[in-house]
Amino acid sequence: MTIIIISLLLLTSLLPHLTFTAHVNVGIVNGREAKPHSRPYMVSIQKNCLHICGGFLISDEFVSTAAHCWNKLENLTVVVGAHDLKNKTEGSVRIGVKSYHQHPNFTEEPVMSDIMLLRLDKKVTQNEKVNWIPIPMKEEDIEVHSVCGVSGWGRLETNGALSNRLMETYVKIMNNTNCENKWREDNYYSTSQMMCTYGNGGSCTGDSGGPLVCGDTAVGVTSFGDPDLCNSPKLPEVYMKVSAYLPWIHKFIGNFFLILP
CATH class of the missing domain: 2.40.10.10 (Trypsin-like serine proteases)
Known part of the structure; x- marks a missing residue:
């Protein structure tokens, strides 16, 4: 209700x-x-510092995203606290990924169980620009x-x-x-x-x-x-x-x- x-x-x-x-x-x-920063849970998932997918904070160290956003041979980073990805002065923070957890039933063809959790290298600091949902x-x-x-x-x-x-x-x-x-x-x-x-x-x-x-x-x-x-x-x-x-x-x-x- x-x-x-x-x-x-x-x-x-x-x-x-x-x-x-x-x-x-x-x-x-x-x-x-x-x-700006009205959705503090939003995360930009990036490869070689370029945006490839979205994601969202569900705790102080876990991001949820789609499983198809990650190739097992590549390393990703996430940017939290961002609004304009080109603005380097807005206080956004880049964080590395400690571990990748694709759902074990994920398949690409057909797409099934397309969900993944990223455990961050460090816990995020909760503030007006960064928060989980x-x-x-x-x-x-x-x-x-x-x-x-x-x-x-x-x-x-x-x-x-x-x-x-x-x-x-x-x-x-x-x-x-x-x-x-x-x-x-x-x-x-x-x-x-x-x-x-x-x-x-x-x-x-x-x-x-x-x-x-x-x-x-x-x-x-x-x-x-x-x-x-x-x-x-x-x-x-x-x-x-x-x-x-x-x-x-x-x-x-x-x-x-x-x-x-």
Whole structure:
């Protein structure tokens, strides 16, 4: 009920700025620049100091992202506390990755269990620019048509440039059966571990791994969509459902997320 109320309040406040229609793939299409540091859980995952994926802090030393964002032969770093990735004076911090934990059931073809945890070299310092976000307490589905947020530094349009500044938009939760039907030909969709959205905007290439946030909770990990068109009207954007992976997440971070900031 709390998520529904918050979602309605968000929708009411955003109506002058947003209209709704659908998107996909895996900065944000048809979005707007986020208020600087209004999403302190957001993380830029980088290879050779270049942004490749999004992620989000779920504790003081663990980042959640998409499993497909990491090739086992490469080393990644994460940047916390950033808004403009080109601004070296805003106080963002680059941190190395101590260990990589791809879900053991992750597959690329078809995409399944596309979730990964990164354990950082050092614990983050909590402040107004850096903070972790709660994840679900138990496995549950978000009510259809709930308004939720997505954000990232990905492309602003298909084959376009990445965004230096964090962008955001709001989307709605799609009926799971409808989503499964839209992806049926590709046999890519699992109703038990995935969820999808529709709206006027959404994620694009470079936003993979970022969170789908409903209320104040990260309920999904941006995973995949139409490979040819961001904001596709045909194939909705797909997220790994965080609540479906709680036992696995517990193994690494214990009950940390029960002790919220």
